[in-house]
Amino acid sequence: MKIGIFGGTFNPPHKGHVRAAGECVRTLDLDKLLVIPDSNPPHKELAEPSPDEQARLELTKLAFSGVKRAHVSDMEIRRGGVSYTVDTLRRVREKFPDARIYLLMGADMLMCFEEWREFREIISMATLAAFARRDGEENAVERAAADLRNKYNASVRVVGVDALEASSTDVRRLLPERRGRELLTDETYSLIIKHRWYGAKPEFEWLRKKAYAMLEPKRVAHVKGCEEEAVRLARRWGADVEKAREAAILHDITKKEKLDEQLRLCAKYGILLDEVERGEGKLLHSKTGAGIARYEFGCDEEVCGAIYWHTTGKEDMGLLEKVIYMADYIEPNRDFDGVDKLRRAAYENIDRALEMGFRMSIEDMVSRGIVPHERTMGALQWITKG
Numbered sequence: 001m002k003i004g005i006f007g008g009t010f011n012p013p014h015k016g017h018v019r020a021a022g023e024c025v026r027t028l029d030l031d032k033l034l035v036i037p038d039s040n041p042p043h044k045e046l047a048e049p050s051p052d053e054q055a056r057l058e059l060t061k062l063a064f065s066g067v068k069r070a071h072v073s074d075m076e077i078r079r080g081g082v083s084y085t086v087d088t089l090r091r092v093r094e095k096f097p098d099a100r101i102y103l104l105m106g107a108d109m110l111m112c113f114e115e116w117r118e119f120r121e122i123i124s125m126a127t128l129a130a131f132a133r134r135d136g137e138e139n140a141v142e143r144a145a146a147d148l149r150n151k152y153n154a155s156v157r158v159v160g161v162d163a164l165e166a167s168s169t170d171v172r173r174l175l176p177e178r179r180g181r182e183l184l185t186d187e188t189y190s191l192i193i194k195h196r197w198y199g200a201k202p203e204f205e206w207l208r209k210k211a212y213a214m215l216e217p218k219r220v221a222h223v224k225g226c227e228e229e230a231v232r233l234a235r236r237w238g239a240d241v242e243k244a245r246e247a248a249i250l251h252d253i254t255k256k257e258k259l260d261e262q263l264r265l266c267a268k269y270g271i272l273l274d275e276v277e278r279g280e281g282k283l284l285h286s287k288t289g290a291g292i293a294r295y296e297f298g299c300d301e302e303v304c305g306a307i308y309w310h311t312t313g314k315e316d317m318g319l320l321e322k323v324i325y326m327a328d329y330i331e332p333n334r335d336f337d338g339v340d341k342l343r344r345a346a347y348e349n350i351d352r353a354l355e356m357g358f359r360m361s362i363e364d365m366v367s368r369g370i371v372p373h374e375r376t377m378g379a380l381q382w383i384t385k386g
């Protein structure tokens with residue numbers, strides 16, 4: 001039986017790790033690859049901000065889920081403290097006394113191998129399987145391998161990997177800049193965004209794709225228009241443009257859901273409803289949309305507030321709430337009597353535009369025999385007084 005061990009901090013695991021692991025399973029014909037996130041790495045400090053070890057474990061499971069014969073083990077995390085490979089190898093050796101063990105590592109780890117705790121003991125228990133992390137590094141890996149063979153009679157295999165130049169450090173640097181998604185698997189990226197680990201913010205193209213997939217196709221143009229308008233309004237009135245984009249992209253994501261699904265989502269996200277809302281699916285989509293924005297896309301309170309109040313409005317609206325309410329009302333695809341006047345007003349005095357908007361929407365509802373929501377009535381009173 002051939003067992004590979006691939007240890008690392010995986011903070012977070014990226015496609016470079018996954019690709020190297022897959023190549024090693026194939027090239028070495030491993031029966032099993034144990035992927036083992038460490039508890040505390042011996043070679044470096046855990047970068048700040050990093051999620052806890054259970055989160056790294058979860059991410060690692062997701063990242064390697066597509067690698068054949070790979071199993072993610074929590075043995076080092078359970079052991080706690082500084083994770084020394086020699087201890088892990090002893091455990092694996094005990095469990096699989098007859099197995100041939102390959103210890104996988106990238107070039108950087110091979111180069112500093114003589115600094116590892118009890119490295120001679122490690123060599124006596126395992127074959128080192130090393131690979132380049134970037135193009136052009138192959139010769140250096142071969143030299144380091146030859147050196148270890150000559151000096152210590154170590155068994156070292158150099159595995160040819162189509163290297164992907166990536167490091168967790170790069171990923172952690174890029175994620176807060178809404179970049180780096182291409183270095184991660186889809187599943188790990190989604191989970192990181194959901195929790196906003198590493199201060200990650202979603203790439204807008206990714207967020208749009210996710211949001212549009214949740215819409216009826218005919219609504220996509222409206223959401224695009226709303227984003228465009230929200231950005232313009234945010235710039236005009238000094239709101240946070242990136243937050244305006246996030247809120248506008250996500251504001252209608254549950255619009256197509258029927259009342260029973262809306263109610264299910266309200267229960268799931270702990271959204272409390274009044275009598276009117278319980279019977280009217282249309283009023284619920286802003287609240288359930290905010291729930292998904294919060295719990296699935298990790299949006300902050302301000303963004304979620306803007307989504308939550310975009311249908312009824314309310315008293316004491318904040319700037320981003322005003323921007324999203326207005327953008328939804330006047331985006332370029334909207335066409336109704338008075339829309340041009342409302343558009344002009346939105347850029348001259350956003351509060352007067354809101355007042356006009358609330359009034360128009362109340363009049364429209366009354367003319368159609370619908371009782372306007374008391375929040376909208378309250379919003380009109382509040383903005384009129386202000």
Ligand code: ATP
Nearest residue numbers: 008009010016020105106109133164166167168169
């Ligand atoms: P950091 O940037 O935080 O130092 P890292 O990207 O080096 O992290 P680790 O979790 O420390 O990732 O690495 C685990 C193992 O994966 C090590 O053996 C490392 O050499 C290897 N490795 C890391 N990145 C790559 C890559 N792009 N290609 C192949 N192997 C890699």
